[in-house]
Amino acid sequence: xxxxxxxxxxxxxxxxxxxxxxxxxxxxxxxxxxxxxxxxxxxxxxxxxxxxxxxxxxxxxxxxxxxxxxxxxxxxxxxxxxxxxxxxxxxxxx
Numbered sequence: 396x397x398x399x400x401x402x403x404x405x406x407x408x409x410x411x412x413x414x415x416x417x418x419x420x421x422x423x424x425x426x427x428x429x430x431x432x433x434x435x436x437x438x439x440x441x442x443x444x445x446x447x448x449x450x451x452x453x454x455x456x457x458x459x460x461x462x463x464x465x466x467x468x469x470x471x472x473x474x475x476x477x478x479x480x481x482x483x484x485x486x487x488x489x
Contacts, residue, residue: 398436402444409454413445417458421446421473425458428476447471 396404406413422441426432433441440455441447447457461471 398439401436402440405440405444405449409445409449412448414448414457414461415446416443417441417446417460421459425471425473425476428473428480430476430480 419442422433422438432438437455441458445457447461448454456472456475458471459473
């Protein structure tokens with residue numbers, strides 16, 4: 396299956412509920428917070444399909460601007476990465 400076929404499958408499965416795509420600035424901010432580039436497929440998903448909210452178990456969490464679903468702990472992956480860098484001992488704890 397090609398990446399384009401994966402994208403089309405996600406779009407057809409998720410329907411109209413997929414949030415708008417992420418901005419390239421929000422993706423770059425997430426990569427900066429994480430400390431390395433996102434995997435190319437995930438980066439393309441954020442930029443071409445939607446800013447999270449699709450996929451198994453409630454979907455992937457988006458980057459800044461993500462408002463489809465907010466975790467009980469972090470609003471987006473950027474916030475999660477920044478919190479981990481600040482205090483890795485408490486990462487993942489409510």
